[in-house]
Amino acid sequence: MGTATLEPTSIKKGFKSEEYFINMGPQHPATHGVLRLLLTIDGEIIKKVDPDLGYIHRSIEKMCESNSYQQIVHLTDRLDYLSSHINNEAVCLCVENALELEVPERVKVIRTILGELTRIASHTLWWGVMGMDVGAFSSYFYGFRDREMINDIFEETCGARLTMNYNIPGGLMQDIHPNFVKRVKEFIPHFRSKLPEYDRLLTGNIIFQKRTKGVGVLSKEDAINFGASGPVARASGYSCDVRKYHPYSALDKINFTEALDTTGDSFARYKVRIAEMWESLAIIEQLIDNIPEGDHKVATNAVIKLPKGEFYQKVETARGEFGVYIISTGTKNPYRVKFRSPGLSNLSLLNHIAVGGKIGDLVATMATIDIVVPDIDR
Amino acid sequence: MGYFSDIYHGIGTLLTGMRVTGKYFINARKGAITQQYPDNRDTLQMFERFRGEVVMPHDENNEHSCTGCQKCELACPNGSIEIIWDRVIDPETGKKKKAIDQHIYHLGMCTQCGLCVDACPSDAIKWAQNFENSVYDRTQLTRILNKPGSKVRAGVEE
Structure with missing residues (x-):
């Protein structure tokens, strides 16, 4: 007989395993946009993740240098389009601080309410897409159903569903729509009854838990080292909520608890975001009944000229700390604008937490980091 | 377990x-x-503030209220608005007055930010709520907002 039969073990012995590259993206649905990940894998085990950026670079920072301060605001809609209202607020606050302009209380309260609604809208979309990334299809529709109510509020008051451009330096473009308070008050009990449904549908699901628990663990030290912010950092126990430490608009008068977790895995990031939706509801409830009367804007010059100097303002978007840095030379255009986007620093830790896992784990990790690629590429 | x-x-x-x-x-x-779109086209009602495209309302005498002050042109971040204007003699006062010849709006470049409508001092332009803006040729996206033969309404000043 001799060598006639080839045993499976002998094949395994003779096969030399080698690392190889595989492209994930730029149009992979699980990368949430045009992001290309160069994976070095050994079988199914990830050895290295190289994010390749630049596929939707639009040079927004450079465009800002030739635009007036009113015109910059609408460009920030196109960064993190899921928290566009908070991005607008950041630019407006930065310009108002530089001009030492005090906006009316009414503007502050409305801005905070709209900001928290944006956060809920962003998190509901994330929740739906997160479910879809790990293989649950229903969550997508349930998330979008609740987001639709917020989008209607935005459309009625701001005039657009995604790129609102409702804030202007000095206040708001228009006063709130007469139906605004009514619609928000309808939304809060509706969403309060739907959020436990999210838990029943996905959080307790055994497949979902097996896919996310212990996957993509980020320690508190690494979260700080990589400059992570937002729910990603808070899930590792790093308390970094800008709303808490550097309150802006009406947030200094609000009681809310920062959602924290210590595990640092994908499931912890998921739980932090769910807890944040509850907190956002609580913030809106505290404000919606007592929106102060007053003007919706203060008059600014038609041509805004910032004093000479450097100005920075940070806010907490749905993804983390968003900063606007403006250098002014005293002319009507900024000399230089830099946006500190939460997505880029959160993406930078992907290689650190995905190495050693499987490709399927990478998809779950990517989903809980919740990157928006236009925010990273700008 | x-x-x-x-x-x-x-x-x-x-x-x-x-x-x-x-x-x-x-x-x-x-x-x-x-929503059963497009079957519900007849009943579909957009919100009144929805920003679809910029239009210039004309009254029954074919008059609009654009004085040609060019504030919308300056406010636009993308150069979507071009105003071709000239000075014409006002028949009542006999003085030369600025009047628009063409108010050109490039919908293809517009980002629907709303700064032009916000900047207009005489409410000459406003937002229309239509959203079905796709065309087969991009030249159709360039629109002249003032109707032919129209003129500015009497009494509207800069």
């Missing part, structure tokens, strides 16, 4: 989730928010 209790617990969680979807499956008609 043991092997069998693990399976038992796992099936339990799946059934909990399926109870949610089952509830909506049975009550599918209640609270469904799906």
Whole structure:
């Protein structure tokens, strides 16, 4: 007989395993946009993740240098389009601080309410897409159903569903729509009854838990080292909520608890975001009944000229700390604008937490980091 | 947990989730928010502030209220608005007055930011709520907002 039969073990012995590259993206649905990940894998085990950026670079920072301060605001809609209202607020606050302009209380309260609604809208979309990334299809529709109510509020008051451009330096473009308070008050009990449904549908699901628990663990030290912010950092126990430490608009008068977790895995990031939706509801409830009367804007010059100097303002978007840095030379255009986007620093830790896992784990990790690629590429 | 209790617990969680979807499956008609577009075109009502495209309303005498002050042109971040204007002699006062020849609006470049409508001092331009803006040729996206033969309404000043 001799060598006639080839045993499976002998094949395994003779096969030399080698690392190889595989492209994930730029149009992979699980990368949430045009992001290309160069994976070095050994079988199914990830050895290295190289994010390749630049596929939707639009040079927004450079465009800002030739635009007036009113015109910059609408460009920030196109960064993190899921928290566009908070991005607008950041630019407006930065310009108002530089001009030492005090906006009316009414503007502050409305801005905070709209900001928290944006956060809920962003998190509901994330929740739906997160479910879809790990293989649950229903969550997508349930998330979008609740987001639709917020989008209607935005459309009625701001005039657009995604790129609102409702804030202007000095206040708001228009006063709130007469139906605004009514619609928000309808939304809060509706969403309060739907959020436990999210838990029943996905959080307790055994497949979902097996896919996310212990996957993509980020320690508190690494979260700080990589400059992570937002729910990603808070899930590792790093308390970094800008709303808490550097309150802006009406947030200094609000009681809310920062959602924290210590595990640092994908499931912890998921739980932090769910807890944040509850907190956002609580913030809106505290404000919606007592929106102060007053003007919706203060008059600014038609041509805004910032004093000479450097100005920075940070806010907490749905993804983390968003900063606007403006250098002014005293002319009507900024000399230089830099946006500190939460997505880029959160993406930078992907290689650190995905190495050693499987490709399927990478998809779950990517989903809980919740990157928006236009925010990273700008 | 043991092997069998693990399976038992796992099936339990799946059934909990399926109870949610089952509830909506049975009550599918209640609270469904799906819009039957484009079948509901006749009844579809957009919100009054929705920013579709910029239009210039004209009254029955074919008059608009654009004085040609070019504030919208300056406010636009993308150069979507071009105003071709000239000075004409006002028949009442005999003085030369600025008047628009063409108010050109490039919908293809517009980002619907709303700064032009906000900047207009005489409310000459406003937002239309139509959103079906696709055309076969991009030259159709360049629109002249003032109608031919129209003129500025008397009494509208800069």
